[in-house]
Amino acid sequence: MKFAKLTASTLAIAAVSATAAAARDEIRIVGSSTVFPYTQAVAEQFSSVTGAASPIVESTGTGGGMKIFCGGIGEGHPDITGASRAMKKSEFDLCVENGVVDITEVQIGNDGLSIAMSRSNEFDWDLTLTEVYMALAAEVPVDGQMVANPYTMWNEINPDLPEVEILAYGPPPTSGTRDAFVELAMVAGCEEIPYIHDMGSDWAEEHCARMRQDGPFVEAGENDNLIVQRLNADANAMGIFGYSFLYENLDTLKSVHVDGVEPSPETIATGDYPISRPLFFYVKNAHRGVIPNLQDFVEEYVSEEAMGPGGYLSERGLVPLQDEPRAMVQDAAMDGVSFTAE
Incomplete structure (x- = not known):
C-alpha cells in the first residue's frame, strides 16, 4: 500500500465534490458479514452515547460491499465498507473510475477463520x-493426477477420522471470508502435498482454489447465523465463518482444531x-465533513474503548492489534490518510 496524508485543502475540495451527500442524515455502511457484528456494535454504542441517528449497517459481503462502495460519491452511495480482506487493485481501480479517489484503509484487528461443529458431536x-x-476442493490429486474429488466420507481421507459424510457450510464467492479461506486453507493445504509444493505457488493457486460443487461443500450465503442454525440441526456438519461467530456460540458449538491448534484470541494474535487474517473498514474521505457525524463515528470505531485490548469489540471476538500498529491505524483513520492498492 502507498499512503499519503490529506491536506486541509484536499479535504475541502473533497467536501465540495460531495455536497450532494448532505441530503442524507444517516451514515450508511455496507460490506463483510464478518465485520458486520463489530460495525453494528459500534453503531449502537455511537448512537447511544451521542444521540445521533444510528448508522444504517448492511451485510452485503466483502466483494458486494466493494462494488457498492466504489459506485460513486454522493447521497446514493455508502460512506464506509467493511472487509474481511484487503481491497484488491481491481476494486480500487473501480473506485477511481467512479470518482472515489480518496479512501482511508483501517485495520480494526485480526480474526481467525473458524471451522466449527455442534457440541453434540463427540x-x-x-x-x-x-x-x-x-x-x-473441486479437484484433488489421486495417483499423481488431478481428478474430480472422489471423497464423500471423512475416513476415506484419513482412516483415523470418523466414518461420516463430508458436509461443510461456507461462504459464497462474493465473501471475503471465502477469499481468505481459499488462500489460507485450500491453497496452503494443497501446497503441503510434496509434489505439488515442488510445482510452485502459481500452479497451486490455479489448480487448487476451486471449492467443490457436488454436495459436500454448500454455499450458505452471507448470513453466518444461518450456518450456526444448520450446525445445531446436524451434529456431523461443519461450518466455516469468522471466529466471532464461534465465540458468540460456544454454548452450542465447538471448534475443529487445525494442525493441532485451537482458534483463540491468543493463537490468532x-x-x-x-x-488467521486481518479485518478492515474503508472510509470515503469525500464524505467526511459532509455526511453528519461521519468523522465522529470513525473516532468511536478506532477508540481504545472499542478496538483496544479489553474493548467492547474484543468482548465480541475481535483480536486487537498490538499497541504500536494500533496507534498508527488510529492516527491514520482520524487524519484521513489515503492509500493506493497495488
Whole structure:
C-alpha cells in the first residue's frame, strides 16, 4: 500500500465534490458479514452515547460491499465498507473510475477463520490443512493426477477420522471470508502435498482454489447465523465463518482444531492458528465533513474503548492489534490518510 496524508485543502475540495451527500442524515455502511457484528456494535454504542441517528449497517459481503462502495460519491452511495480482506487493485481501480479517489484503509484487528461443529458431536476433531483441502476442493490429486474429488466420507481421507459424510457450510464467492479461506486453507493445504509444493505457488493457486460443487461443500450465503442454525440441526456438519461467530456460540458449538491448534484470541494474535487474517473498514474521505457525524463515528470505531485490548469489540471476538500498529491505524483513520492498492 502507498499512503499519503490529506491536506486541509484536499479535504475541502473533497467536501465540495460531495455536497450532494448532505441530503442524507444517516451514515450508511455496507460490506463483510464478518465485520458486520463489530460495525453494528459500534453503531449502537455511537448512537447511544451521542444521540445521533444510528448508522444504517448492511451485510452485503466483502466483494458486494466493494462494488457498492466504489459506485460513486454522493447521497446514493455508502460512506464506509467493511472487509474481511484487503481491497484488491481491481476494486480500487473501480473506485477511481467512479470518482472515489480518496479512501482511508483501517485495520480494526485480526480474526481467525473458524471451522466449527455442534457440541453434540463427540469426536475430537483435529484436521490438517491438507485434509481440509482434500475434503472440500473441486479437484484433488489421486495417483499423481488431478481428478474430480472422489471423497464423500471423512475416513476415506484419513482412516483415523470418523466414518461420516463430508458436509461443510461456507461462504459464497462474493465473501471475503471465502477469499481468505481459499488462500489460507485450500491453497496452503494443497501446497503441503510434496509434489505439488515442488510445482510452485502459481500452479497451486490455479489448480487448487476451486471449492467443490457436488454436495459436500454448500454455499450458505452471507448470513453466518444461518450456518450456526444448520450446525445445531446436524451434529456431523461443519461450518466455516469468522471466529466471532464461534465465540458468540460456544454454548452450542465447538471448534475443529487445525494442525493441532485451537482458534483463540491468543493463537490468532500470534499467528499460531494457521487460518488467521486481518479485518478492515474503508472510509470515503469525500464524505467526511459532509455526511453528519461521519468523522465522529470513525473516532468511536478506532477508540481504545472499542478496538483496544479489553474493548467492547474484543468482548465480541475481535483480536486487537498490538499497541504500536494500533496507534498508527488510529492516527491514520482520524487524519484521513489515503492509500493506493497495488
